[in-house]
Amino acid sequence: MSEPLVLGRIENGIAHLTINREDKLNALNRAVLEQLHEAIDRAAHARDTRCVVITGAGQRAFAAGADIGEIRALAEDEVEAFIAYGHGLMNAIEDLGKPVIAAINGYALGGGCELALACTLRIASSNAKIGLPEVGLGLIPGYGGTQRLTRLAGRGRALHLMLTGEPVSAEKALEWGLVTMVVEPDELETATHKMAAKLAASAPLAMKAIMAAVNQGADLAMARGLDLEKQYFERVSQTSDMREGTSAFLEKSKPEFKGS
Numbered sequence: 001m002s003e004p005l006v007l008g009r010i011e012n013g014i015a016h017l018t019i020n021r022e023d024k025l026n027a028l029n030r031a032v033l034e035q036l037h038e039a040i041d042r043a044a045h046a047r048d049t050r051c052v053v054i055t056g057a058g059q060r061a062f063a064a065g066a067d068i069g070e071i072r073a074l075a076e077d078e079v080e081a082f083i084a085y086g087h088g089l090m091n092a093i094e095d096l097g098k099p100v101i102a103a104i105n106g107y108a109l110g111g112g113c114e115l116a117l118a119c120t121l122r123i124a125s126s127n128a129k130i131g132l133p134e135v136g137l138g139l140i141p142g143y144g145g146t147q148r149l150t151r152l153a154g155r156g157r158a159l160h161l162m163l164t165g166e167p168v169s170a171e172k173a174l175e176w177g178l179v180t181m182v183v184e185p186d187e188l189e190t191a192t193h194k195m196a197a198k199l200a201a202s203a204p205l206a207m208k209a210i211m212a213a214v215n216q217g218a219d220l221a222m223a224r225g226l227d228l229e230k231q232y233f234e235r236v237s238q239t240s241d242m243r244e245g246t247s248a249f250l251e252k253s254k255p256e257f258k259g260s
Helices: 030-045 068-072 076-094 111-118 145-153 155-164 170-175 185-200 204-217 222-236 240-251
Strands: 005-011 014-019 051-056 061-064 100-104 107-109 121-125 129-131 181-183
Touching (some): 014 185, 030 051, 061 100, 061 111, 076 111, 100 185, 111 145, 129 170, 170 181, 181 185, 204 240
Parallel strands (some): 051 100, 061 107, 107 129
Antiparallel strands (some): 005 014
């Protein structure tokens, strides 16, 4: 039996994770969620990992939802733990402190959409379909979709997607701010690698501070958000990476950031 998650080589600071359930459209069952969580935990502590890429096996799906059979079989006293585990994984991805790119190579529905929303950046193939169809199952999004989608797309568009359950095309997702780039299917791997390589070569402490300031400041009043920005600026201004970056700029050379 094949592993539900494939960890590709960590090369040039990039860790590649592939959901490996192509025959099930890469649906997120418990085994996938557990292995994703383990992989994200490893990435958090691995100094040789500066960027993570998540995608799905094959050409049809990034992840076409959670495993409906598993959800249907949940006992009443198991639901809370099921949701808490999913929330924990998505929070770990969002708060990794290293950029995570979702390479959306097809359907990203339900839990698969929520997985993509938790990532830092989303690059979609032009044939991708993105949505939260849980209402058709008598459910609501349970892995953070109601909150992350609203923050990305706005209340009206988020409600439209969740109440109708209808997915949107890659181009519409780009227009609504759900993805950051759309490319042709045969260009997705190259475009994702190019972006990942750029991020992996950038200043890791500065990127971590940027992501923290954005994520933590999003729900704060402007004055508190600006104070948070000031604190993170002060921290990174004392790093060796700052000295390396500013020196390289003045010398017109390429910086080599060490994450210190």
